[in-house]
Amino acid sequence: MHWTTRVGVLLCGGLPAAAVAGADSGPGGGNGPGHGQPTTIYRDVVIIGGGASGSYSAVRLREDFNVSVVLVEQDERLGGHVNTFTDPSTGRSFDAGVQNWIDLPGSGVRQFFTRLGVATQPNVRSVLDQVYVDFTTGRKLPNYTPPPNNLRVEALQRYVTAAEQFLPILEPGWWTFPPPSQIPSDLFLPFRDFVKKYNLTAGVPGIFATTGFGMHDMMGGLTLWFMRSFNVNIARVLLGTESSFVPVSRRNQEIYDNILTLLGPSDVLLSSTVVSAQRSASKKGGVTLQVRNSKTGKTTKIVAKKILFTPVPSDQNMAPFDLDKEEKKTLSTFDYSASFVGVISHPSLPLNASILNTPSAAQPANWPAAVPESPYNTRFENYPNSTYFRVIAVGDQTLTEKKAKKLITDALGKMIKAGTLPKTKPAEDAKFHLFMPHGLVSAYASEKALKGGFIQKLQSLQGPKNTWYTGASWGVHLTTNLWVFTDTVLPKLVASL
Structure with a gap:
């Protein structure tokens, strides 16, 4: 089993801004040139x-469900974090x-892929040379020994056994989450303490390389939130x-x-944002949204019975939605990490290799210390038979695209200066072929908030004001698990129509 390449199933569930859409036609008139009304x-x-x-x-x-829909998306494409x-x-x-x-x-x-006409095959992970480098110095770690496979497997098996006991209250969503006084104490442990309690140390580097980099403080965050990103299913895949x-x-x-x-152009509005929304407290009142196309500037008025909201419910994303005081207070309790993913090339980077950001403190076998401090670039991972490399920058919610790119070029420059990589061109000459914000990810809240009934308050927002929620802030941060969670929301939404 190879642990550090082609394993990660990243966080999904919507792009960072709450708005999304494009020009559409329907009852009420056109929106083309010369039309004064939306x-x-x-x-x-x-x-x-x-x-x-x-x-x-x-x-x-x-x-x-034979329900009429319109999907509003801010980007030019669907797919979010793909x-x-x-x-x-x-x-x-x-x-x-x-x-x-995950199957x-x-x-x-699998049937969903077949229904959409997408042929599938088992995921075969690429085996690359692993190079362990402290990106803060650019130097290769001369004395680091990664966990041997048998110890990694045993640690993962212990994690699965420990985590399975929490499945009934954590998955597929928050529907059966217990009241504050009954929340298991293990879920309040910082993950580093959970690692110690269940002897998971040999699993930490592999866990981090898989989905742990979605959290800017994987080891210090509460185990409850860790299990939203690295759940039992991804552990079973690794096993x-x-x-x-x-x-x-x-x-x-x-x-x-x-x-x-x-879906077709009449049911998908691309390149647009929600400008304003009115959400009635009565079922008959429904919702009314004004949506603006970012390319044409044209507006579309949407009259619907219900809203299904899928991006992270951040202050910025929720601003157009006319929140009441309790909604604002509850949703603003969330904090987030932020991440950017990219495809780059630079002639100094070695082919058929994955350069992993590994702090010097991890030597010789201090595996829990193998997780870098935020903010960080996780790796330079070569796509086999190409000159392209995958990069992932992670930080708290203040991380910007400019800072994220600098993390990457700084790490590259330090490796060149230290002689870890050959000096060919300046690090600043790295070409970013793709660099995309995953925006705010890995939503979490404090222990104090959880003990104050945060999850119950969050769940109370499902349905009122004709608004329902799904997405990574409400379910496990893996696509298949999100679809399973969504399948629990949709019947409730339909029943409320």
């Missing part, structure tokens, strides 16, 4: 966000974001007891392109 369209449900959760919801609601780069000269695709899908037993995820798959095309964007084709 188009008005009528739907049962307006879905905000075309990432993993929003795109999946649109297909399920329209095709399986982030596929296609080499213009060869046509070969490279996925910087989502790497694969959850009984989830129907080989569950499987994962990818499209035969090796282009993960494919399924979302097919969803866009299936």
Whole structure:
């Protein structure tokens, strides 16, 4: 089992801004040149966000529940955190974001791909040379020994055993989460203490390399939130007891392109943002949204019975939605990490290798110290048979694109200066072929908030003001798990129509 390449199933569930859309036609007139009035369209449900959760919801609601929908997406494409780069000269695709899908037993995820016309195959992870470098100095670690495979496997097995006891209250969502006085004490442990308690030290480097980099403070954060990013299923994939798959095309964007084709232009509004929203407290009042196309400047009025909101419920994302005092207070309790993913090239970077950011303190075998301090660039990971490398920058919610790029070029420059890499061109000459914000990710709240009933307050927002929620802030941060969670939300939403 190879632990550090092609394993990660990244966080999904919507892009960072709350708005999304494009020009549409429907009852109420046109929105083309010469039309002074905005188009008005009528739907049962307006879905905000075309990432993993929003795109999946649109297909399920329209095709399986016979509910009319319009999907509003800020980007020019659907798919959220997939982030596929296609080499213009060869046509070969490279996925910087989502790497694969877990084939959850009984989830129907494979059938969903088949239904969308996407052929799949088992995910085969690439074996690359592992190079351990402290990115703060640029020097290779001469005395570091990664955990041997047998110890990593044993640690993961212990993690699965420990984590399985919490599945009934953590998955697929918060529906059965206990009141504050009954929350298991293990979930309040900083993850580093959970690691000590269950002897998981040999698993830490592999866990970090898989999905741990979605959290800017993996070791210091509460175990409750850690289990939202690295859950039992991803551990089972690493153990080989569950499987994962990818499209035969090796282009993960494919399924979302097919969803866009299936839904059609009348039910998907791309390149747009929600400008304002009115949400009635009465079921009959429904919701009314004004949506602006960022390319044309034209507006579309959407009249619907319900909203399904899928991006992170940050202050910025929720600003147009006319929140009341209690909604604002509850949703603003969340804090976030931030991340950026990219595809770069630079002649100094070694082919067939993955350069892993590993603090010097991890030597010789201090494995819990193998997680860098925030902010950081996780790695330079070569895509086999190419000159492209995958990079991931992570920090707290103040991390900007400029700072993220600097983390990457600084690490590259330090390795060149230290002689770890050959001096060919300046680090600043690194070419960013793709660099995409995952925005605010890995939502979390404090122990104090949890003991004050935060989860119960969060759940109380499901349904009132004709608004329902899904996405990574409400479920496990893996695409298949998000789809399973969404399948618990949609029947409740439909029943409320």
